[in-house]
Amino acid sequence: MQPVDYIIRGDYVITMNEKLDVIRNGSVAVKGEKIIDIGGSDAILKKYSSGNVIEGRDRIVMPGLINTHTHAAMVYFRGLADDMPLKDWLEKHIWPAENRWLSPEFVFDATKLACLEMLRGGVTAYNDMYFFGGSVAASTKEIGMRAVIGAGIVDFPTKTGNSADDYIENAERFINDWKGDDLITPCIAPHSAYACSPETLKKIKKTAERLDVPLSIHLAETEWEVGEITSRYGKRPVEHLDAVGFLDKNVMAAHCVRVEDGEIEILARKNVGVSHCIESNLKLASGIAPVPKMLSSGIKVSFGTDGAASNNDLSILSEMSTAAKVHKAIAGNSTVIDARTAVLMATKWGADALGLGGVIGSLEEGKQADIISIDFKKPHLTPMYDVYSHIVYSAMASDVEAVMVNGRLLVNSGKLTSADEGEILQKAVEWGKKIAG
Numbered sequence: 001m002q003p004v005d006y007i008i009r010g011d012y013v014i015t016m017n018e019k020l021d022v023i024r025n026g027s028v029a030v031k032g033e034k035i036i037d038i039g040g041s042d043a044i045l046k047k048y049s050s051g052n053v054i055e056g057r058d059r060i061v062m063p064g065l066i067n068t069h070t071h072a073a074m075v076y077f078r079g080l081a082d083d084m085p086l087k088d089w090l091e092k093h094i095w096p097a098e099n100r101w102l103s104p105e106f107v108f109d110a111t112k113l114a115c116l117e118m119l120r121g122g123v124t125a126y127n128d129m130y131f132f133g134g135s136v137a138a139s140t141k142e143i144g145m146r147a148v149i150g151a152g153i154v155d156f157p158t159k160t161g162n163s164a165d166d167y168i169e170n171a172e173r174f175i176n177d178w179k180g181d182d183l184i185t186p187c188i189a190p191h192s193a194y195a196c197s198p199e200t201l202k203k204i205k206k207t208a209e210r211l212d213v214p215l216s217i218h219l220a221e222t223e224w225e226v227g228e229i230t231s232r233y234g235k236r237p238v239e240h241l242d243a244v245g246f247l248d249k250n251v252m253a254a255h256c257v258r259v260e261d262g263e264i265e266i267l268a269r270k271n272v273g274v275s276h277c278i279e280s281n282l283k284l285a286s287g288i289a290p291v292p293k294m295l296s297s298g299i300k301v302s303f304g305t306d307g308a309a310s311n312n313d314l315s316i317l318s319e320m321s322t323a324a325k326v327h328k329a330i331a332g333n334s335t336v337i338d339a340r341t342a343v344l345m346a347t348k349w350g351a352d353a354l355g356l357g358g359v360i361g362s363l364e365e366g367k368q369a370d371i372i373s374i375d376f377k378k379p380h381l382t383p384m385y386d387v388y389s390h391i392v393y394s395a396m397a398s399d400v401e402a403v404m405v406n407g408r409l410l411v412n413s414g415k416l417t418s419a420d421e422g423e424i425l426q427k428a429v430e431w432g433k434k435i436a437g
Contacts, residue, residue, distance in 0.1 A: 064124025
């Protein structure tokens with residue numbers, strides 16, 4: 001028998017491979033950072049031995065969930081300002097708070113809390129857009145999570161720079177520091193077309209191409225944004241970004257709420273990934289992205305939570321459930337975004353859109369071992385008829401039992417193993433007292 005580091009068992013192993021195989025009474029064998037085999041438990045247990053067998057009775061084993069758009073460090077602003085329009089929320093509350101409190105220490109500590117929340121909810125990888133990217137990366141790396149981390153860029157002064165050129169220089173340093181890391185993928189993250197001029201966007205695009213890194217941007221989030229971009233440039237936001245040569249397969253566009261059919265066609269033609277942040281968009285009354293049309297056009301739509309200051313949690317399980325239900329009601333069609341599609345959006349398609357499809361997003365031999373186990377021996381998950389249905393319509397973050405990233409068990413029996421939860425929470429309380437004044 002071949003020794004392996006872990007054998008993870010489940011009554012249901014959801015692979016999310018090309019055939020969408022679901023293995024009843026299955027197991028995943030993990031050695032080092034990778035999945036080396038997957039199949040029925042009887043076959044796996046005859047072939048491999050391990051001192052670490054994660055038992056699978058009443059468990060669903062599946063790929064880790066992927067949060068394709070968030071602002072991790074904004075967990076420290078959760079609940080600071082609610083029930084107001086996005087523009088007022090940003091300009092009157094969030095940006096002033098950031099101007100006062102942002103620092104490398106603040107971002108490091110806040111990111112640790114965000115990672116704790118995401119990991120315990122089954123999220124193994126996320127795409128971040130914020131400032132002090134080095135602190136975001138160091139905090140994420142320390143806790144053991146996977147992330148695509150964007151160096152934020154705007155045209156106006158903040159605590160991290162005075163001009164677009166400052167931010168781009170900072171981004172290049174950040175990328176050089178982290179490129180090639182096994183967990184952290186650096187990227188460049190211009191805030192939006194209204195916060196970055198065409199000249200800035202062109203510089204960013206050239207820098208990303210030269211350094212071979214992805215891009216992330218807010219796009220067509222509100223009606224105000226559409227009006228602002230149209231008045232400035234005579235084009236709608238997607239048309240404007242296309243005209244300046246910004247859009248391609250390396251771009252993750254967050255929100256895309258206010259897009260028309262022609263813009264959807266552009267996004268599809270350019271192979272742009274879209275992060276659907278339905279709960280944040282609902283709470284800020286920004287609108288609801290036309291996801292069924294995007295999916296029909298071949299766009300790889302995935303799920304993002306946005307920041308916890310506007311959601312107010314970082315649960316992808318919750319995003320899946322909300323999206324699958326709301327779009328059915330809007331379309332008047334109960335088959336829209338079926339459960340299997342929602343799980344694809346939360347796993348494989350999210351990985352593909354972030355350029356990580358060859359590494360994570362499905363349970364397959366040779367891929368990195370980013371795996372979660374969900375305990376379905378719960379009142380709200382009993383009895384079991386369809387495993388996809390239970391994941392999307394019934395499961396909650398608190399049902400996640402075990403989480404592995406890159407072959408390392410980060411959550412076991414629902415508890416974080418890679419850091420002190422109490423210390424993370426205590427720091428959050430202390431920062432909260434400072435912010436509240």
